[in-house]
Amino acid sequence: MNKYKLRFKPYGSIAILIEWPKEINRDILKNRILFKRKIKTEMADYILDTVPAYNSLTVFFDTSKIKYSGVVKKAKEIYEMKYKDLKLPYKLWKIPICYDESFGIDLNEMAKSRNLSKEEIIQLHSSAIYDVHFIGFLPGFLYLGGLPEEIHFNRKATPRQKIVKGAVGIAGGQTGIYPRESPGGWNIIGNSPIDFFDVNQDRPCFTSAGDRLQFVAVDKSTYEKILGKVKAGTYIIESKDYGQ
Structure with a gap:
């Protein structure tokens, strides 16, 4: 090791x-x-x-x-010590994200600052596979590694007093999702309808360190449908098991 x-x-x-x-x-x-x-x-x-x-x-x-x-x-x-059982099995979770401008409130400013289009930022963000490094700050807040360098953005100079639940943000070389309403200084590019922390579940947070995530871009209509299923308790997050 x-x-x-x-x-x-x-x-x-x-x-x-x-x-x-x-x-x-x-x-x-x-x-x-x-x-x-x-x-x-x-x-x-x-x-x-x-x-x-x-x-x-x-x-x-x-x-x-x-x-x-x-x-x-x-x-x-x-x-x-030398160990033989050094594999780290993990799940790859597919997380729906809506990048609609009503959610991605910083996308325009971010695109202009890098001479990128909003579509390019969305494509870069949703094409990467991210590692769950740890969970903290808020219950269910996932610290994710693997953000493409082209879309590394500094935290906002003045944090917002209110970031809505499900907001997807970028800060430095990190991306993450706010599991509940909170103050925050991350650049907001979209929103996920998924519950990342639910005290009513046996595992309040469905994922853990070592797992991987990939964001799937959805339109606002699909977002609303998924949100309805999440609230009804019928939505199942797509995932696949891998051994490593």
Whole structure:
């Protein structure tokens, strides 16, 4: 598993911060997820929680059972081990997005700033396959990697006080969907009718880190039909299982 040179640093008195190179790609994502799984298995007696990010994993431990130096030593040993079961199965989810100008409120400004057409931005955004790196900020907010460089846009200088549920945004090299109404500074290009977090489900968020997403452009009429099915509880998100 020891593909990268990791950095281990204290994170307060009850956690360590493990860092990977500052890149956003699937290889680091896979390495981090598999390492997290091994840590939670091999160190189950004294690990309290783990919190992932794009290039890091924060590990909280029980100080009554182990010291910081012991956690670092054991984690390094685990990372250096050779494993045979290093596959990362995943689901590819097809997520409908409506890029209609009533939803894509920043598309015109974005297109002008890059000398691109709105159609080119939509095509680039919907043709990529994105990796789910982690979930945070809001319950069900997916941090996605894999955005084409041509449509990397800085966050807005002044965040909006209200971004509607389902809004699809771009910030830097990231794209994501607001699972509920929230303030936000991302550039909004469309909207998805899907529920990304539902407390009434056994799994409130249908996807998890390691899965992949592809956006499917739909017109406003199709969007409304899907939204009706989502509200009725009859819509099934298209997905396919893959082994890796």
